[in-house]
Structures are given as C-alpha cells and as structure tokens.
C-alpha cells in the first residue's frame with residue numbers, strides 16, 4: 001500500500017511556531033478576494049526535510065480553523081518529479097477526510113526558499129494574460145528578483161519550467177506565471193508577506209468604471225424560480241461593460257476560469273431574455289449557474305456554488321483591469337482540454353448538497369489547487 005503523508009518527527013517549538021505563522025498568513029491571504037478565490041492558491045513551508053503543503057481543494061481562508069497542511073518528505077517529492085510522477089497521484093485517499101497535497105506541490109518543492117506563497121492575484125493575472133506582460137512589468141518590478149514563466153500546466157510541467165528559470169538565477173523570489181498567477185518566496189513568513197505586499201503595490205491596476213445594470217431586463221429573469229440578483233455589484237460589469245464582454249468572447253484566460261465557469265461564457269443579448277427561448281432559464285438541467293446579459297448585467301442561479309461565485313467575481317475583477325487595447329494570450333484549445341480532461345486538474349467538478357450547503361467536491365481521482 002502506498003504510504004501517504006510523511007510522519008514527521010516531533011516538531012521543535014520553533015518549527016511549531018513557524019507552522020502557526022504559515023497558517024495565520026494563509027488565512028489572511030486566503031481571505032483577500034484580490035489574492036485568492038475559493039480553493040485556489042497554496043502555501044508551503046520546508047522544515048527539517050519536510051515540505052508542509054496546502055491540501056488540494058481546501059480554502060486557504062479556513063487555515064486557522066481546519067487542518068490543511070500535508071507533510072511530505074521533500075526528498076521523495078523531488079524524486080517523484082525526476083520520475084515524472086505527480087506526488088498527489090500517489091495518494092490513495094482511503095479515508096474520507098484524508099488530505100491530498102495540492103496539484104502545485106512540485107512547484108513548491110523545486111523552489112529553494114523555505115516559505116512559498118502562490119496566489120491567483122487579480123492584479124498579477126491582469127498582467128499575466130497580456131502578450132506584452134513581460135515588457136509591461138520590466139519597469140514595475142524593477143529592482144526585484146523576478147521572472148516571467150510562460151504558461152505551463154500545473155504540476156510537474158510547470159515545476160520543470162520554474163526549475164529551469166531559477167537555475168541560472170537562484171536569487172529569484174518573485175514569479176509571474178503566464179495565464180495563471182503569482183508566486184513569492186522567502187526564508188520566513190514575515191518576509192514573504194512583506195514581499196507579497198510590495199509586489200501587489202507595484203502591480204496594482206485601478207479597475208475601469210462600468211455602466212450600471214439595467215434592471216428591467218434582469219427582472220424578467222428574476223421571475224423564473226431560482227434566479228436572483230447578485231449581491232456583489234461589480235459582477236454586473238461582465239454584462240454592462242463592452243470591453244469586458246469583448247475580452248470574454250475571446251476565450252479562456254486562465255485555468256480556473258475553465259474549471260469553474262466552463263469554456264464559454266453564457267453571454268446573451270437582451271432580446272433573447274425577452275423571447276420565448278428564455279424559458280430555457282426556467283429549468284433545472286442545463287440551466288447555467290449564471291447569465292450575463294449584454295448591456296443589462298448579471299443574474300445568478302441558486303445552483304451556483306460558492307467556488308463558482310468566487311471565481312466569477314475574480315474574473316470580473318480581471319477584465320475590469322484589462323485595457324481594450326491590450327493584446328491578450330488566451331489558453332489554446334489543447335491547454336483548455338488538458339485542464340478540463342484527464343490532465344492536471346482532474347475530471348469534471350461535481351456539485352453535491354452537503355450538510356444543507358452546496359459544496360463543490362471532486363471525484364476521487366481528481367486533484368486541484
């Protein structure tokens with residue numbers, strides 16, 4: 001039987017304190033929707049040959065309330081990478097509540113710093129989807145030890161790209177991941193947090209203003225059962241802002257968009273809402289979790305999960321920070337298929353009612369951030 005997580009030696013008081021610091025920092029980072037949405041993002045610390053990494057599917061914002069760090073022998077993770085085996089795939093998940101390490105474990109292992117923070121920073125993504133991103137960031141990140149990593153699927157492929165990039169520049173402690181997000185590293189949590197704040201300050205983009213929603217058309221959708229107005233006003237930008245609509249029609253910008261919101265956006269003209277075909281919004285099966293109506297705004301369906309909602313809010317924030325003139329790199333069809341298929345992120349997401357609350361769960365053989 002495959003042995004799952006490492007059984008670390010009893011921790012010294014100092015190491016225990018470091019783990020608490022990481023959990024505390026993880027909870028704070030995870031509670032900022034401009035840094036982390038739902039279960040994405042992951043943090044780790046290397047202590048005495050053990051890599052403590054966030055478990056797949058866990059929300060960083062819960063880091064102080066629940067156990068989510070998986071201890072792994074760093075040497076074994078590195079061996080797995082050499083053997084081209086994803087660490088998480090060795091986990092048998094015999095127990096219902098067993099933790100499985102993040103899909104991004106390999107990336108954390110190849111970075112030499114003790115503390116690694118990986119976030120899906122909205123500001124970083126707004127740069128990371130641009131074809132001219134590396135040039136745009138030259139000035140903004142000047143004097144920092146940063147590198148741009150072109151898009152690679154999460155897991156060993158991304159880890160290898162990072163390993164290659166930092167081999168000739170071991171001082172690198174900031175990585176902009178193309179079509180993905182941001183990584184910052186340091187020797188301790190405090191320094192990592194300070195660096196994260198500094199990078200965020202430099203990458204910050206003021207979101208574009210957008211027209212107010214037209215509630216007359218949206219109210220037509222509300223009359224169907226299970227539809228409601230969003231409680232976050234910024235979501236309406238996906239329907240009312242012409243630039244955002246144009247961006248979204250171009251395709252998938254980053255993996256989480258495809259995983260949680262699908263390959264194509266349910267973007268419809270107002271005429272469709274007023275026509276008979278709007279009846280399709282009135283069913284259960286096949287009804288989208290949300291709909292963006294051109295020039296009118298956005299409506300959410302009750303079936304939307306909290307992870308989908310957080311991802312949609314993040315997507316609206318990214319598009320509001322992207323200029324119309326920016327030339328973007330969308331994920332290629334094969335990259336999207338890889339993300340949604342048997343590749344890095346596992347199979348389709350299944351939504352189940354758990355304890356009266358809707359939660360997103362993953363099939364046993366799937367693993368995510």
Ligand SMILES: [Zn+2]
Pocket residue numbers: 040041104118119120154180181369
């Ligand atoms: Zn990620």
